Amino acid sequence: MAVETGDQDSLAARWSGGRSPFDVSWGKLMMWLFLISDALTFAGLLIGLWVVRLGGPTWPNRAAIMNIRLVGLMTAILICSSTTMAISVYAARQGARRQAVWFLTATIIAGFVFAGMQAAEWSHFIGDGARLNTNPWGVPAFSFTFFVITGLHGLHVLGGCFYLWAMAHRIIKGLSTAEGLEIAGLYWGFVDLVWVFIWPSIYLL
Amino acid sequence: MTEATQQAPTRAYLVAWVVLLFLTAIEVSVVLVFTLPTVVRVTILLISALIKASLIGAYYMNLKFERLAMVYIALIPLLLGVLMFFAIVPDAARVMGLR
Numbered sequence: 001m002a003v004e005t006g007d008q009d010s011l012a013a014r015w016s017g018g019r020s021p022f023d024v025s026w027g028k029l030m031m032w033l034f035l036i037s038d039a040l041t042f043a044g045l046l047i048g049l050w051v052v053r054l055g056g057p058t059w060p061n062r063a064a065i066m067n068i069r070l071v072g073l074m075t076a077i078l079i080c081s082s083t084t085m086a087i088s089v090y091a092a093r094q095g096a097r098r099q100a101v102w103f104l105t106a107t108i109i110a111g112f113v114f115a116g117m118q119a120a121e122w123s124h125f126i127g128d129g130a131r132l133n134t135n136p137w138g139v140p141a142f143s144f145t146f147f148v149i150t151g152l153h154g155l156h157v158l159g160g161c162f163y164l165w166a167m168a169h170r171i172i173k174g175l176s177t178a179e180g181l182e183i184a185g186l187y188w189g190f191v192d193l194v195w196v197f198i199w200p201s202i203y204l205l
Numbered sequence: 206m207t208e209a210t211q212q213a214p215t216r217a218y219l220v221a222w223v224v225l226l227f228l229t230a231i232e233v234s235v236v237l238v239f240t241l242p243t244v245v246r247v248t249i250l251l252i253s254a255l256i257k258a259s260l261i262g263a264y265y266m267n268l269k270f271e272r273l274a275m276v277y278i279a280l281i282p283l284l285l286g287v288l289m290f291f292a293i294v295p296d297a298a299r300v301m302g303l304r
Contacts, residue, residue, distance in 0.1 A: 022275050032275070036282055043286035050290065051297040063236060072233040076226055082265045083222040090215055182267070189265035196257045200250045204236050 031183045035190045038156075042194050045152065046201055049145040060137040062203050065128065067121070071203050074117045075195065078157075081110035082192040085164075089185040092178040097171055100181065104168045107188065111161040118154045122147075146202060153198055156191050163187060221264045228253045 014021050022029060053059050062068070088103035125146070129136040135143040167184045170176035232253050235246050263269040268276050 022278075023272050024275065032279065036279060040282055040286060043283065047286065047290045047293070051294055054294055055297045055300070068233060068237055072229060075229050075232075079222065079225045079229065082225075082261060083218055086218045086265045087215060090218070186266050189261055192265065193258055193261045196254050196261065200232065200254050204232060204250055205247060 025179060027179065027183050028186070031186050035186065038190070039194070042149075042152070042198070045145075045149050046197060049149060049201060052141045052145065056139060056141065058139060060139060060142050065137065066125070066203060068203055070117065071121065071199065074114050074121075075199050077110050077114050077117075078192050078195055081107045081114070082189055084110065085185050085188045089178070089182045092171065092181045095178075097174075100178075101168055101171055104164055104171070104181075108161050108164050108168070111157050111164070111188075115154055115157050115161070118150060118157070122150075149198055149202060153191070153194060156194070160188055160191050217264055221260045225257055225260060228257055 020026075020029075024032075084103045084106040088100045088107060091097075091103060092100035125143070130143040130146070132144055132147055133140055137143075164184055167176060167181055171181060232250060235241055235249050241249075262279065268279060
């Protein structure tokens with residue numbers, strides 16, 4: 001924060017161009033802009049879910065249909081993966097490349113485990129007769145919102161695993177800086193942040 | 206990357222981790238273990254989600270160590286999303302009630 005003091009640092013001077021007013025690199029700013037637009041996509045889907053749900057007469061009892069304990073475990077795994085990701089970024093900043101790659105590997109494995117459990121959850125749900133536009137519980141929007149929202153999130157997790165995989169490769173080869181890993185960490189934190197709202201909306205409330 | 210970011214202690218990550226897991230355990234137990242009135246259950250779940258989201262944003266996404274302007278560009282669109290939700294729910298409920 002070099003531009004914190006002095007007459008130059010009036011509001012106008014900061015925002016009238018010719019400098020980076022957020023004090024972050026362009027890469028980090030671009031990732032944040034992507035994450036905000038992605039957050040609004042998820043917000044739109046979740047708002048759609050709640051509008052349909054509150055507008056309809058009934059909604060199936062999830063505790064009787066889905067395995068809440070299994071999904072709770074998935075939630076815990078995702079939280080653990082965010083923590084290992086944060087530690088990996090911290091290690092990379094300290095210059096401990098080997099440690100950073102180990103924690104990154106743990107994050108990737110946790111991501112694949114989460115995606116695998118989500119796939120098991122899906123096949124169980126489909127086995128019970130749920131389809132995109134119909135299901136045995138009489139509320140078509142129930143399975144539709146489930147598949148679309150958890151599906152999009154699952155794709156984000158899978159995509160994130162490959163993103164982190166590529167980052168691990170780049171860190172090992174010395175092609176990426178600690179900041180590059182930090183930006184990847186922003187994406188991974190976002191995937192966890194979105195799940196914080198999906199998990200109560202779909203399974204708990 | 207600022208000075209403050211470099212000093213972010215791993216201890217903060219671990220504290221956030223424990224709190225996040227604890228809140229998740231509470232979320233699961235208010236649904237499966239305890240029988241609570243709906244209002245209480247919903248309130249607990251909403252507050253828990255907000256605390257979890259704040260912790261992830263602040264520590265795992267480093268917002269605590271960025272300029273306040275960064276926090277604003279992350280937060281304001283989402284607040285507008287919540288506003289939109291409250292703006293369209295009554296209308297949607299009315300239209301669906303007509304069917």
